[in-house]
Amino acid sequence: MVRPREFNEEQALDAAMQVFWEKGYEATSLSDLTSRMGIQKPSIYSAFGDKKALFETALRKYNQFHASSVRSRLQNKPSVKEGIRAFFEGLIDEEYGGQPNRGCFCINTMAELAPHDEKFEILTREHQMYLTVIFQETIERGVRSGELAIGLNPKALAQTLVVFLIGLTVMMKSRPDRLFVQNSVESVLALLN
Amino acid sequence: MVRPREFNEEQALDAAMQVFWEKGYEATSLSDLTSRMGIQKPSIYSAFGDKKALFETALRKYNQFHASSVRSRLQNKPSVKEGIRAFFEGLIDEEYGGQPNRGCFCINTMAELAPHDEKFEILTREHQMYLTVIFQETIERGVRSGELAIGLNPKALAQTLVVFLIGLTVMMKSRPDRLFVQNSVESVLALLN
């Protein structure tokens, strides 16, 4: 150990995550990054590698955070159906409450980079698969407890809900009338009956 | 009228649409455009305005084409439910058949530009609203014909299907196992029972 870093790496990475989340990969410049991270370009390169490597590190951090957030919002809820409903309605509340709209970093990346970069195709797909497992386990819990019908197919339902979740997140970027997305959530929940 | 254009504007616009569709707004450079459109930069500027104006014109053209394509795939099908199923399965077939994956130009734009540019927020939203009407009319036709139950809410169902359509399109950019998306389609169609 010689001279220690003067900046906090976690903090800088967090700032980078915010910028990439907000603007996407292409639209984010290195000067956007230096100003928001509070460090200069050579520090970025020595600590995180080039722009794409930094982006990947930021996305991985986001995915971890996001997965545990989804998990905590779906698990340990008394009613599975109400838990899922509250999950979707929470997303809507977030997007329609004042603050600007950045959606989900992973979904943004799926749209922007996955078709042109296999690394991100895999990274984003794996995250969606992980979310699907969380939904599936939640639905299975509801079936076991008797809240949900035995005839349901938890895996297929979880896949549908993840697809719906992606659609809801992207759709809200165009800021449709709030009733539009609320209706669609209410309607898709009928699948759990 | 003096000297006539040497290039075909429709053809050039079509080429621009393909590039923007494939790469998005930010990742498309003017030299990408000139090489694919077969004309030089000053010709682009005199015929279509700047990069963003060209993008908007290309997107409007896409939306017209896309809306009529969706309309023709949903209307005049003997069975409404089978028509909708064939519609989604057709999307899956397209995406998993050889060719590279570009999704839907309007959805790509919703993800990339809508949050940062009100013009595209509106443009993309209006297209989704238009698609919703097509779905709604299709479902209403099924209810009238007796194929679908009277208790259904065609508007809410249409909204759900549009959200699902967006999710399906974006999800496929990460190239999940084909069964994933097929299951999710089969599962969401249960809403029509």
Next chain:
DNA sequence: ACAATTACATACCGAACGGTACGTAATTGT
């Protein structure tokens, strides 16, 4: 024939891009 107007290609503009060389300051072990 010729003036007027438009289209086109070339060549260029300043600015911003992603990325790095380099000199200096700071910290360590010896």
Next chain:
DNA sequence: ACAATTACGTACCGTTCGGTATGTAATTGT
């Protein structure tokens, strides 16, 4: 005290960006 190593800021690299000025070729009406 000093050699070794790392961090940092500045200043710079070549390239590409979006966009345009300019000169010339082509077409028209008169």
